[in-house]
Amino acid sequence: MVSDGIREVLDSFPHRDWAESEEDAGPIRFAMVGLGWWTRDQAMPAVADSGRCETTVVVSGSAEKAEEVADDEETVEAGLTYEAFQDGEARDAYDAVYVCTPNARHLEHVEAAAEFGKAVLCEKPMEATVERSEDLVDACEDVPAMIAYRMHTEPVVRRARELVRAGAIGEPVHVHGDMSQSIVGWGADQWRLDPDLAGYGTSVMDLGIYSVNTARFVLDRDPVSATATMRSSHDYFAEVPDEVAAFTVAYEDAILASFTASQNADLGSFLRIVGSEGTLLIEPAFHGECTLELSVGETTVEIDSPEVDQMEEEFEYFADCLLADREPEATPAHGLVDMRALAAIYESAETGERVEC
Amino acid sequence: MVSDGIREVLDSFPHRDWAESEEDAGPIRFAMVGLGWWTRDQAMPAVADSGRCETTVVVSGSAEKAEEVADDEETVEAGLTYEAFQDGEARDAYDAVYVCTPNARHLEHVEAAAEFGKAVLCEKPMEATVERSEDLVDACEDVPAMIAYRMHTEPVVRRARELVRAGAIGEPVHVHGDMSQSIVGWGADQWRLDPDLAGYGTSVMDLGIYSVNTARFVLDRDPVSATATMRSSHDYFAEVPDEVAAFTVAYEDAILASFTASQNADLGSFLRIVGSEGTLLIEPAFHGECTLELSVGETTVEIDSPEVDQMEEEFEYFADCLLADREPEATPAHGLVDMRALAAIYESAETGERVEC
Numbered sequence: 001m002v003s004d005g006i007r008e009v010l011d012s013f014p015h016r017d018w019a020e021s022e023e024d025a026g027p028i029r030f031a032m033v034g035l036g037w038w039t040r041d042q043a044m045p046a047v048a049d050s051g052r053c054e055t056t057v058v059v060s061g062s063a064e065k066a067e068e069v070a071d072d073e074e075t076v077e078a079g080l081t082y083e084a085f086q087d088g089e090a091r092d093a094y095d096a097v098y099v100c101t102p103n104a105r106h107l108e109h110v111e112a113a114a115e116f117g118k119a120v121l122c123e124k125p126m127e128a129t130v131e132r133s134e135d136l137v138d139a140c141e142d143v144p145a146m147i148a149y150r151m152h153t154e155p156v157v158r159r160a161r162e163l164v165r166a167g168a169i170g171e172p173v174h175v176h177g178d179m180s181q182s183i184v185g186w187g188a189d190q191w192r193l194d195p196d197l198a199g200y201g202t203s204v205m206d207l208g209i210y211s212v213n214t215a216r217f218v219l220d221r222d223p224v225s226a227t228a229t230m231r232s233s234h235d236y237f238a239e240v241p242d243e244v245a246a247f248t249v250a251y252e253d254a255i256l257a258s259f260t261a262s263q264n265a266d267l268g269s270f271l272r273i274v275g276s277e278g279t280l281l282i283e284p285a286f287h288g289e290c291t292l293e294l295s296v297g298e299t300t301v302e303i304d305s306p307e308v309d310q311m312e313e314e315f316e317y318f319a320d321c322l323l324a325d326r327e328p329e330a331t332p333a334h335g336l337v338d339m340r341a342l343a344a345i346y347e348s349a350e351t352g353e354r355v356e357c
Numbered sequence: 358m359v360s361d362g363i364r365e366v367l368d369s370f371p372h373r374d375w376a377e378s379e380e381d382a383g384p385i386r387f388a389m390v391g392l393g394w395w396t397r398d399q400a401m402p403a404v405a406d407s408g409r410c411e412t413t414v415v416v417s418g419s420a421e422k423a424e425e426v427a428d429d430e431e432t433v434e435a436g437l438t439y440e441a442f443q444d445g446e447a448r449d450a451y452d453a454v455y456v457c458t459p460n461a462r463h464l465e466h467v468e469a470a471a472e473f474g475k476a477v478l479c480e481k482p483m484e485a486t487v488e489r490s491e492d493l494v495d496a497c498e499d500v501p502a503m504i505a506y507r508m509h510t511e512p513v514v515r516r517a518r519e520l521v522r523a524g525a526i527g528e529p530v531h532v533h534g535d536m537s538q539s540i541v542g543w544g545a546d547q548w549r550l551d552p553d554l555a556g557y558g559t560s561v562m563d564l565g566i567y568s569v570n571t572a573r574f575v576l577d578r579d580p581v582s583a584t585a586t587m588r589s590s591h592d593y594f595a596e597v598p599d600e601v602a603a604f605t606v607a608y609e610d611a612i613l614a615s616f617t618a619s620q621n622a623d624l625g626s627f628l629r630i631v632g633s634e635g636t637l638l639i640e641p642a643f644h645g646e647c648t649l650e651l652s653v654g655e656t657t658v659e660i661d662s663p664e665v666d667q668m669e670e671e672f673e674y675f676a677d678c679l680l681a682d683r684e685p686e687a688t689p690a691h692g693l694v695d696m697r698a699l700a701a702i703y704e705s706a707e708t709g710e711r712v713e714c
Contacts, residue, residue, distance in 0.1 A: 170623070268652075353709050
């Protein structure tokens with residue numbers, strides 16, 4: 001009966017199907033490494049709201065900023081410079097680190113944390129290049145580690161994966177995805193526009209990774225090859241190739257995807273997966289709020305579920321993995337597969353040739 | 358005032374901004390060449406409803422079919438075989454031809470019609486290959502001729518072009534488009550699956566052309582280069598490379614597009630144009646009904662206008678061009694630009710290299 005089905009959807013949609021520990025287990029005590037706006041406005045409030053986590057240490061390039069943030073946050077015991085953190089200061093005050101620095105600074109902090117035996121939650125893209133990402137994988141060999149793909153714990157994305165796995169759209173055939181925003185208003189002096197800090201580029205590294213990885217997660221298939229065309233014309237993008245990028249990714253089983261990403265376009269995002277029998281649309285997809293639409297034949301179901309705090313879900317999930325002593329799904333080895341795909345996309349744009357991931 | 362703006366939208370949205378002749382001018386008398394389901398179920402009813410056109414001759418490979426259709430339609434004076442048509446039979450009974458045969462049969466009928474001095478409306482893709490399309494351009498040098506891009510006279514698409522031209526989304530940055538359907542239910546014996554009749558392939562030739570050309574029309578920019586990946590695995594698609602295709606097209610001014618097309622997927626289509634300040638979405642786009650959505654900042658306007666008979670609009674437009682003695686926008690030379698883009702897409706899929714259009 002449709003009423004049973006609707007009831008089932010309403011009851012099960014937003015649930016944390018991954019949870020094994022109690023909601024007030026822990027807390028896992030975090031050192032926040034890198035105190036940019038994302039850490040302060042998104043990650044730290046999420047941790048403060050979560051039952052399983054707590055921020056006890058904050059780490060910044062600037063001693064003043066570290067102290068200021070430490071003073072503002074009741075649970076924080078120490079505000080450290082990067083140097084003090086790397087020297088192992090206050091290492092008894094945290095169990096895990098959240099690394100949210102420019103891409104090319106991830107490795108040094110992850111290596112230090114792993115050396116101290118701490119668990120690692122590292123922002124994506126995991127590093128600036130494939131080589132440095134391989135080093136990051138090696139560094140985490142003996143500690144629990146996860147790359148911070150917040151879409152993995154977004155209920156809409158998890159339900160989308162369940163639907164695809166259950167055959168709701170038949171066999172997946174092709175995929176469209178976009179994530180775009182404008183960072184021009186943020187000024188020219190941004191690490192995202194500096195290849196020494198950002199890596200291969202900006203739009204695909206920072207935004208395109210959402211389409212590449214979320215499609216991979218929902219499809220349960222890895223990227224195989226890529227083609228790409230990029231363009232930079234605005235002054236701000238003089239050092240990076242991808243003010244805007246259009247690229248295709250072939251996934252396993254020859255599921256073909258067409259993506260775009262731009263750091264200088266109207267804010268928006270979507271992920272559409274077309275199967276042999278139906279179509280699944282997540283829109284908006286990657287900027288916080290998510291809505292899911294499933295069409296099969298003439299019937300469309302749209303599910304407008306409560307917006308979750310994606311960072312809280314992510315921290316809770318990572319803490320749950322630590323508390324239940326299991327491996328997170330997005331290991332560094334998982335992230336490395338994306339890094340190879342991103343590298344292939346940039347290489348294809350430069351050479352004009354299809355590149356294996 | 359918003360009320361004035363809304364009134365203006367409501368009043369102007371569905372209008373035929375191209376019309377120069379009276380609605381009951383003419384009629385232009387058409388010979389329908391090729392009597393497949395599209396001609397009989399779509400084109401002929403549209404012509405019967407139109408004020409400026411009339412079907413007076415029908416032409417088929419089968420004498421029986423030609424006679425049967427001729428008998429069914431009051432206005433039809435003659436039912437001809439292809440041979441009789443090419444011999445010039447009943448040539449005084451029509452002013453123009455509508456060619457809707459398999460792609461690789463367009464040229465011979467267009468050449469015959471042009472030789473008799475008749476105006477030519479030829480279905481898209483205009484022929485099977487670039488070379489044959491060039492011959493078709495040459496054949497039409499001295500007669501009025503148009504390639505049948507029905508999206509050009511769809512009011513939603515024309516209004517989208519006006520909005521882009523007026524800067525409603527700022528500078529266009531990137532584009533997504535898809536057209537997919539399943540032709541597997543139609544049986545294995547289809548000319549669309551036979552490269553001798555279809556040309557380079559099936560999904561991009563038959564469906565992808567909608568995204569490529571409509572984006573081109575709305576953007577007022579031509580394709581410059583393409584990258585592509587294709588796959589055929591179902592038995593039916595053994596002779597063509599593109600059961601499904603994902604491809605990028607760079608347009609002039611480096612506007613980058615990501616497209617897909619599949620003849621073996623869930624029915625659907627959309628065209629999304631993202632600019633520096635807003636986003637324009639046509640969805641559904643290419644299967645008859647069209648809806649337009651324009652988002653700028655936090656405000657979205659959705660315009661759900663009456664579904665027009667796209668074939669009637671197209672025939673009326675072509676007849677209007679003939680009656681007003683002006684050149685249609687989609688000349689054979691216009692169509693040839695698309696054929697070069699399609700050829701580039703297929704070549705890129707085969708070689709793995711970015712190909713100039």
